[in-house]
Amino acid sequence: MDDIIKRYHFKEGLNHEFEILDLEEILSRKKEMMTVAHRAQFYHILWIEKGSGTHYVDFSPVEVEDNTVIFVAQNSVNKYDINCNYHGKCIIFTNTFFCKNHHDLQYLNTSMLFSDLYQTARFKISMQAAGLKALVNAIETEFIRETDSAQNMILHNLLHVFMLISEREMRKQGFKELAPSANLDYVVLFKDLLEQNFRQEKSVHYYASELSLSDKQLNKACSALLAKTPKQIIDERVVLEAKRLLVHSNQAIKEIAYELGYDEPTNFIKYFRKHANATPSEFRENN
Secondary structure, eight states: OTTSOEEEOOOTTOSSSEEEEEHHHHHHHHHHHHTSOEEESSEEEEEEEEEEEEEEETTEEEEEOTTEEEEEOTTOEEEOOTTOEEEEEEEEEOHHHHOSSHHHHHHHHHOTTTOTTSSOOEEEOOGGGTHHHHHHHHHHHHHHSOOOTTHHHHHHHHHHHHHHHHHHHHHHTTOOOOOOOHHHHHHHHHHHHHHHHTTTOOOHHHHHHHTTOOHHHHHHHHHHHHSSOHHHHHHHHHHHHHHHHHHHOOOOHHHHHHHTTOSSHHHHHHHHHHHHSSOHHHHHHHO
């Protein structure tokens, strides 16, 4: 349908669910598609060698500058700036490609690069991080060579090293990450479960019970790490999805209400107004 946010799945027919693309070239061919808000069902790493403008990820503007790396999580509503210049590479990949085991999945879910516990990750490529360029070149060289039985694992390992060094560089540039703890484990599990169920389930007790926690334990974990209650986190996720649909689709407000689990559109309108300080119609008109 044309009235909902476009979903772009990974291209079929490749040997791996992984690609490294020239940004300028791909934008010249698919500009109309990429400069419209869309949900990509895969991760992006934008390696900007030269550029200017603004990239948009879920209503948050991300500045595009020379020598910048930007990380975009899968399923984010993502939009390339129609007036922007992007010169560099784009690495895209899926969970299927990267997650060879449980540890890989855990890494993606908790990494500062893609976790929704943090804002969209970006950093400047410093002289000390020049080795990252060599890694990008190595990834591209491996990607375009003739496929053999080792290629998938080599690409996986090169990508993993690239991300680990990127995390190190972000720390050097002042990024503060959450320390490992039981509370962090609880919050990660809670947010993962929330992502799967927020349309149908909005009670704190449901999520605490599914995680074999008491409501009090879940509240303590969220408050300690994020200074938010579980209810606030649930409300933020529902309102974010509502905003996405209001701005980036032509669905009627009652259709959005039903999609988000509200049988009565009036209840959705009251809920949205309480949390967004505007009615759905007002928010759509102003954005």
